[in-house]
Amino acid sequence: MEEINPIIQQKVPIQAINIERLKDCGVNLRMARLDRIHPLASGNKIYKLRPIIEFAKVNKYKQILSFGGAFSNHIHALALMAEQHDIESIALIRGEAKYAENPTLSDALQAGMKLEFVTRQDYKLRNDQNYLTDLQKRFPKALIVAEGGSSDLAVQGCAQMAHDINIDSASDFLAIPSGTGATAAGLSSGLAPRQKLMVYSVLKDESLKARIDSLLIANKNQYTLQNADFGGYAKLDKTMLYFILDWLDETGILLDPIYTGKMCRRVIQQIEAKEFKNGQSITLIHSGGLQGWRGMQKKVELLAGNKAWKKISCYIQND
Numbered sequence: 001m002e003e004i005n006p007i008i009q010q011k012v013p014i015q016a017i018n019i020e021r022l023k024d025c026g027v028n029l030r031m032a033r034l035d036r037i038h039p040l041a042s043g044n045k046i047y048k049l050r051p052i053i054e055f056a057k058v059n060k061y062k063q064i065l066s067f068g069g070a071f072s073n074h075i076h077a078l079a080l081m082a083e084q085h086d087i088e089s090i091a092l093i094r095g096e097a098k099y100a101e102n103p104t105l106s107d108a109l110q111a112g113m114k115l116e117f118v119t120r121q122d123y124k125l126r127n128d129q130n131y132l133t134d135l136q137k138r139f140p141k142a143l144i145v146a147e148g149g150s151s152d153l154a155v156q157g158c159a160q161m162a163h164d165i166n167i168d169s170a171s172d173f174l175a176i177p178s179g180t181g182a183t184a185a186g187l188s189s190g191l192a193p194r195q196k197l198m199v200y201s202v203l204k205d206e207s208l209k210a211r212i213d214s215l216l217i218a219n220k221n222q223y224t225l226q227n228a229d230f231g232g233y234a235k236l237d238k239t240m241l242y243f244i245l246d247w248l249d250e251t252g253i254l255l256d257p258i259y260t261g262k263m264c265r266r267v268i269q270q271i272e273a274k275e276f277k278n279g280q281s282i283t284l285i286h287s288g289g290l291q292g293w294r295g296m297q298k299k300v301e302l303l304a305g306n307k308a309w310k311k312i313s314c315y316i317q318n319d
């Protein structure tokens, strides 16, 4: 009997990636299309949030409270998923109240999420124990979830992701972009013994390795960290934008500029630098994040014109 997947209840689509500049490289590339698996919380979000929402419901929390930037994929998905599961949501957003009008937070508000805007200074306290204790006093019925959903529950959900992606593929490497490290920790915990995980850090963040190690459930040495910050977290420059547009033309897959675009660009650099052996295979994980494009129209038009924006906007789904 076929196993029913408890989180996404379907198979992850796996797509072969054929790119002209890599045609003689001898490396077999494919992409796990997690961007296609859920209408409200695609990519890694469904895997992280599903166990958190279940935990909140079983333990009778009234709300889920979390933290994020003004264009946060996590906040967006949490708002939509919480609404669907009849649980209230609250977000502490870094920055000014004017951000409430952006597409990410407009969706969140429409889904019933309560937003509080905090200064950048206060936002830095988001993991401070005293700050969290005070917050819990203000919201006694809320389950407080760290930025990006990063938690043991999210890691368990992402271990399931490794299993889902591996069902009918046997890649030597899996590649995932990383922010807080929870997705990478979960994936690493769920890998087959011979496989290696490559974790692409999109931030200049010296603490990422320690954080992933502290979140790991198993398989401590199965990942390597790769730098993919390309000049900063949300910096979209012309080179990145044209890389994404070319990728879209060749594969029909839209990447996001903050996570998957950086990972794919770095993987290609590695392949061209012959860091992989002939015949090896890599599964790139599309971790979603496409909703974030909606705040970038002006930037895209400035860098590559209105046609480029039209092309991208055709592919944007509610992510």
Ligand SMILES: Cc1ncc(COP(=O)(O)O)c(C=O)c1O
Pocket: 043, 044, 073, 074, 148, 150, 177, 178, 179, 180, 181, 182, 183, 184, 256, 259, 260, 287, 288, 289, 290
């Ligand atoms: C689209 C996308 N990819 C990857 C990540 C990185 O996930 P993590 O924070 O678990 O490292 C995020 C952030 O949650 C994200 O929004």
